[in-house]
Amino acid sequence: MRKKNNLVINEKKLKKEDVKSKWYKIYMKKKPNQTKPDWVPEPLKKKCFQCKSNILIKFVVPNKDYSQKNSWSYWTEKKQDQGKYICDGCLFKLYNNKILYWKTITSPKKKQRMRTYVFTGTISS
Numbered sequence: 001m002r003k004k005n006n007l008v009i010n011e012k013k014l015k016k017e018d019v020k021s022k023w024y025k026i027y028m029k030k031k032p033n034q035t036k037p038d039w040v041p042e043p044l045k046k047k048c049f050q051c052k053s054n055i056l057i058k059f060v061v062p063n064k065d066y067s068q069k070n071s072w073s074y075w076t077e078k079k080q081d082q083g084k085y086i087c088d089g090c091l092f093k094l095y096n097n098k099i100l101y102w103k104t105i106t107s108p109k110k111k112q113r114m115r116t117y118v119f120t121g122t123i124s125s
């Protein structure tokens, strides 16, 4: 049994019978990602809850998750805002409306992040 587990199959040398064999199937199961090595999930299509414009939410590979930047609850940290999305333009407008901004985004961490995004141009009008 040990030998079979370490089996290396040269795909070019495979005969028709081998392709149908049990070992070939196990071999293929062990490398399911090889057919799509650079596969990244599709961006999510969402609508801004403020201006109704379309937003594409990109998948961030190093984070293994979708970008949080346009998620409204990410900024407000409020449960009732979950599932709401906001576009960069509306975030930028909010940032410039200081009274509303300080009222809406209460977490110092998120305020810091928003400032960074605006200064680096990640969020712009």
Ligand SMILES: [Zn+2]
Binding pocket: 048, 049, 050, 051, 052, 053, 086, 087, 088, 089, 090
């Ligand atoms: Zn918007």
